[in-house]
Amino acid sequence: xxxxxxIALSVLMxxxxxxxxMQGMAIGAEEDRLxxxxxxxxRPKASSPDEFETITILAEAMEKVGIRATxxxxxxxxxxxxxxxxxxxxxxTGWQMTARxxxxxxxxxxxxxxxxxxxxxxxxxxxxxxxxxxxxAEEQRVTVDKEKRRELIYKSQEIIAEDVGYIFSVNPxxxxxxxxxxxxxxxxxxxxxxxxxxxxxxINAEPISEQQDFILNSNDTVQAINPLxxxxxxxxxxxxxxxxxxxxxxxxxxxxxxxxxxxEWLDNTTVEVVMRDDMTWHDGKPVTVEDVKFSFxxxxxxxxxxxxxxxxxxxxxxxxxxxxxxxxxKEPWAAFETASLAKLNIIxxxxxxxxxxxxxxxxENAESYQADVPIGSGPFKFSNWKFSEEVVLEANxxxxxxxxxxxxxxxxxxxxxxxxxxxxxxxxxxxxxxxGDNQLLQQRVEESPxxxxxxxxxxxxxxxxxxxxxxxxxxxxxxxxxASLADRELFAGLVWKGFAVPSSSVISPALEYWHNPDxxxxxxxxxxxxxxxxxxxxxxxxxxxxxxxxE
Amino acid sequence: MLNIRWKYVxxxxxxxxxxxxxxxxxxFFIFRLMPGNPLVAYIxxxxxxxxxxxxxxxFGLDKPLWMQYLIYIKNLFRxxxxxxxxxxxxxxxxxxxxxxxxxxxxxxALIIAYSVGVIGGIFLAWKRxxxxxxxxxxxxxxTRAAPQFWVGMIxxxxxxxxxxxxxxxxxxxxxxxxxxEMQKLLSLNFYKHLFLPALTLSxxxxxxxxxxxxxxxxxxxxxxxxxxxxxxxxSKTRVMFKYAARNAFLPVITAMAVGIGYAMGxxxxxxxxxxxxxxxxxxxxxxxxxxxxLAQGAFILIAGVMVFMNFVADILYSLLDPRVNIEGRx
Numbered sequence: 001x002x003x004x005x006x007i008a009l010s011v012l013m014x015x016x017x018x019x020x021x022m023q024g025m026a027i028g029a030e031e032d033r034l035x036x037x038x039x040x041x042x043r044p045k046a047s048s049p050d051e052f053e054t055i056t057i058l059a060e061a062m063e064k065v066g067i068r069a070t071x072x073x074x075x076x077x078x079x080x081x082x083x084x085x086x087x088x089x090x091x092x093t094g095w096q097m098t099a100r101x102x103x104x105x106x107x108x109x110x111x112x113x114x115x116x117x118x119x120x121x122x123x124x125x126x127x128x129x130x131x132x133x134x135x136x137a138e139e140q141r142v143t144v145d146k147e148k149r150r151e152l153i154y155k156s157q158e159i160i161a162e163d164v165g166y167i168f169s170v171n172p173x174x175x176x177x178x179x180x181x182x183x184x185x186x187x188x189x190x191x192x193x194x195x196x197x198x199x200x201x202x203i204n205a206e207p208i209s210e211q212q213d214f215i216l217n218s219n220d221t222v223q224a225i226n227p228l229x230x231x232x233x234x235x236x237x238x239x240x241x242x243x244x245x246x247x248x249x250x251x252x253x254x255x256x257x258x259x260x261x262x263x264e265w266l267d268n269t270t271v272e273v274v275m276r277d278d279m280t281w282h283d284g285k286p287v288t289v290e291d292v293k294f295s296f297x298x299x300x301x302x303x304x305x306x307x308x309x310x311x312x313x314x315x316x317x318x319x320x321x322x323x324x325x326x327x328x329x330k331e332p333w334a335a336f337e338t339a340s341l342a343k344l345n346i347i348x349x350x351x352x353x354x355x356x357x358x359x360x361x362x363x364e365n366a367e368s369y370q371a372d373v374p375i376g377s378g379p380f381k382f383s384n385w386k387f388s389e390e391v392v393l394e395a396n397x398x399x400x401x402x403x404x405x406x407x408x409x410x411x412x413x414x415x416x417x418x419x420x421x422x423x424x425x426x427x428x429x430x431x432x433x434x435x436g437d438n439q440l441l442q443q444r445v446e447e448s449p450x451x452x453x454x455x456x457x458x459x460x461x462x463x464x465x466x467x468x469x470x471x472x473x474x475x476x477x478x479x480x481x482x483a484s485l486a487d488r489e490l491f492a493g494l495v496w497k498g499f500a501v502p503s504s505s506v507i508s509p510a511l512e513y514w515h516n517p518d519x520x521x522x523x524x525x526x527x528x529x530x531x532x533x534x535x536x537x538x539x540x541x542x543x544x545x546x547x548x549x550x551e
Numbered sequence: 552m553l554n555i556r557w558k559y560v561x562x563x564x565x566x567x568x569x570x571x572x573x574x575x576x577x578x579f580f581i582f583r584l585m586p587g588n589p590l591v592a593y594i595x596x597x598x599x600x601x602x603x604x605x606x607x608x609x610f611g612l613d614k615p616l617w618m619q620y621l622i623y624i625k626n627l628f629r630x631x632x633x634x635x636x637x638x639x640x641x642x643x644x645x646x647x648x649x650x651x652x653x654x655x656x657x658x659x660a661l662i663i664a665y666s667v668g669v670i671g672g673i674f675l676a677w678k679r680x681x682x683x684x685x686x687x688x689x690x691x692x693x694t695r696a697a698p699q700f701w702v703g704m705i706x707x708x709x710x711x712x713x714x715x716x717x718x719x720x721x722x723x724x725x726x727x728x729x730x731x732e733m734q735k736l737l738s739l740n741f742y743k744h745l746f747l748p749a750l751t752l753s754x755x756x757x758x759x760x761x762x763x764x765x766x767x768x769x770x771x772x773x774x775x776x777x778x779x780x781x782x783x784x785x786s787k788t789r790v791m792f793k794y795a796a797r798n799a800f801l802p803v804i805t806a807m808a809v810g811i812g813y814a815m816g817x818x819x820x821x822x823x824x825x826x827x828x829x830x831x832x833x834x835x836x837x838x839x840x841x842x843x844x845l846a847q848g849a850f851i852l853i854a855g856v857m858v859f860m861n862f863v864a865d866i867l868y869s870l871l872d873p874r875v876n877i878e879g880r881x
Contacts, residue, residue, distance in 0.1 A: 075839075077588075077840070077841065085588060121600045122600075213726060221832075221836065223638060224639065305602045305605055363608070363609065365605075365609075367639055368634075368640075370639070370640065384728050386722070386723075386828070387645075388828035388832065389722055390721065392726055407726055409725045409726050411720075411721060411725055411826070412826065412828070413720055413826045415823055415826055418707060418719050418720055418825075421708070421711065421712040421719055422719055425712060427718065427719060427720075
């Protein structure tokens with residue numbers, strides 16, 4: 001009897017020992033599977049309150065499914081340095097794409113942001129590599145047929161949403177205020193993705209009071225007024241007005257002839273442009289097809305490196321008539337009209353040719369050249385530039401679409417609160433940039449009958465960029481789960497106070513033609529996130545921390 | 552020039568050059584050691600690797616560090632502060648565009664602050680022991696402690712937006728063009744724009760001369776020659792101004808000289824509140840975009856002014872006070 005008990009006890013002990021040992025091994029194995037703590041980078045609260053709040057909310061949500069996340073605050077310059085130049089060293093960062101007229105064509109975002117060729121040093125800083133996506137991105141680039149191209153753009157948005165290339169946040173609303181006692185309401189024009197702050201407003205605005213000038217604010221100093229240099233957002237407002245272009249982006253977001261009377265595609269790689277014959281430079285000389293040809297050839301010389309990518313595809317430009325040019329492209333490029341014809345400034349050959357010749361022997365290029373009185377042919381002429389204070393442009397009465405205002409004046413006002421006072425007391429009559437509290441702005445506008453606010457969906461968008469090169473964000477299921485945790489409706493309502501719409505694509509809903517409203521982007525919710533992780537094999541340890549799926 | 556020995560001036564000049572060289576070297580290394588990369592200001596979807604290389608070359612950043620340093624020092628000796636990465640123009644040109652505005656603001660604020668401060672100091676010393684004195688000191692301390700942007704915003708809200716007496720920013724009304732700098736200085740419009748920022752700055756600055764003056768006055772009032780003047784039956788006013796104030800004033804002059812140095816580049820807050828295009832804002836922009844040449848150039852300029860003004864202060868003191876021997880020997 002005693003012997004049986006001894007044997008039974010021994011067996012029990014052995015089993016207990018094995019059981020405990022297995023548990024111990026399981027815990028050890030679990031330690032290997034533990035998802036490490038991830039760091040989420042954001043700009044400081046003072047400079048970017050919405051980004052800071054968004055990241056903070058996401059970090060908290062991630063903790064709820066056992067993902068340990070810390071918020072790392074960095075000023076923009078440092079953040080850009082890390083994210084851009086040290087591409088393996090970060091997990092997730094807040095980021096944004098700003099609205100620019102050239103981004104009205106989906107090519108720039110579709111190709112540059114996700115094509116594998118730009119992953120090492122270019123704009124695909126997240127390191128997204130998908131051969132299927134590459135094919136779609138390359139094909140849309142050369143598909144000149146609009147309908148077919150649209151299908152491809154739709155497809156590209158589907159892939160990105162499914163793969164969670166970006167963890168999307170919102171498209172903010174652009175809120176711009178103008179003085180309705182100074183300008184006729186119907187002369188203020190809205191443009192897809194840009195709101196009322198656009199070229200068409202500047203040239204159409206009709207003054208209905210004694211104030212004959214268009215006075216707006218900028219929050220950044222003008223760096224240069226140079227048609228061969230892409231220097232800053234305010235600078236681009238000025239170059240758009242002082243120089244003409246072959247085409248311009250219309251109010252609907254599609255390119256329309258401007259300095260050209262007509263633009264016709266003779267075949268996939270040949271474009272015939274018939275220029276207007278009633279244009280003159282601000283110094284009185286006439287604008288000729290020679291000037292146009294020159295303007296597109298200068299960037300190829302390397303003296304205007306920022307514009308070079310937009311003319312590289314041009315093989316040859318032939319002058320076939322007094323007002324006709326033919327552009328021969330090396331290969332088809334669907335975005336040619338937007339990215340080239342509507343982007344390059346037409347510059348006077350008689351002024352720039354000697355300058356470019358001179359620069360060829362020097363180390364610096366055309367970007368360093370700042371004319372005292374820049375000469376263009378645009379609807380406004382350069383009048384005065386008080387450094388760091390204001391830029392004044394004068395209406396060009398000889399222009400074929402001469403503006404109705406006398407002057408266009410951009411005042412550099414770094415004090416955001418002061419701009420509110422200034423739009424109210426008339427020192428400004430167009431509040432072009434306001435980075436403060438939108439609710440306060442709306443309130444002020446409601447209290448002031450002479451002010452009108454127009455809200456439009458921004459072309460640009462905010463998002464959280466996951467690093468696809470490094471675990472855990474390299475795993476699709478993980479990304480989809482985090483995307484469910486990033487509740488875009490919550491961001492739009494809480495962080496943006498209703499002044500934003502949830503985003504699910506790099507193509508803004510403001511671009512009605514190209515935006516795909518039907519993509520398989522993860523639904524929001526903590527339960528959703530858990531489910532996604534469970535289905536992929538993720539588990540949680542006894543402390544609730546997330547573990548990678550077992551091998 | 553009774554007290555100045557030219558040997559002393561030479562010695563001081565040598566010291567100043569040495570100081571400036573040390574400062575320039577420290578500046579050179581500080582910016583390059585700071586996190587941040589000048590190329591970051593140019594990031595764009597179409598910013599290719601090729602363009603990055605070109606930019607690095609233009610900035611001279613492709614050369615080894617020691618070579619960059621030697622080029623920098625060589626240029627400094629020739630008075631060449633380099634070319635701004637951001638504005639692509641010589642640093643000197645860029646700085647000269649905003650320097651006059653900074654000087655106008657600084658000088659007007661200092662003049663107001665020191666005038667009010669000196670008179671206030673005399674007054675408070677005069678009213679020693681009375682309630683007015685306590686009240687005056689509290690108000691003075693308050694002006695010194697109040698943040699400049701807060702004072703500025705309040706003045707802006709009241710005098711500009713509420714009462715509409717002064718404009719809210721800039722150096723001139725939108726669209727104004729002055730043919731010459733002189734024309735600007737003679738226009739009422741300019742002074743209307745200058746008034747609020749100068750007032751804000753002077754409110755902050757007046758604390759120093761006021762309390763300094765008062766403290767000096769209190770010291771001097773106990774001196775025997777002042778007692779003597781009182782005993783001779785001279786009026787209190789005469790005693791105060793002719794005997795006490797004149798002597799109490801000396802340290803204030805030297806403080807003002809040094810104050811000019813301090814006020815040169817540190818007004819970024821006032822410049823932001825009143826959209827005043829000055830050196831402070833330019834400097835902040837240069838540092839945040841890692842525009843090394845511009846940041847270095849601006850700092851060197853400020854340091855140079857400070858070092859020089861310190862020297863001026865010493866000379867002034869020796870000229871004004873016959874007891875002081877410039878070389879420090881009694």
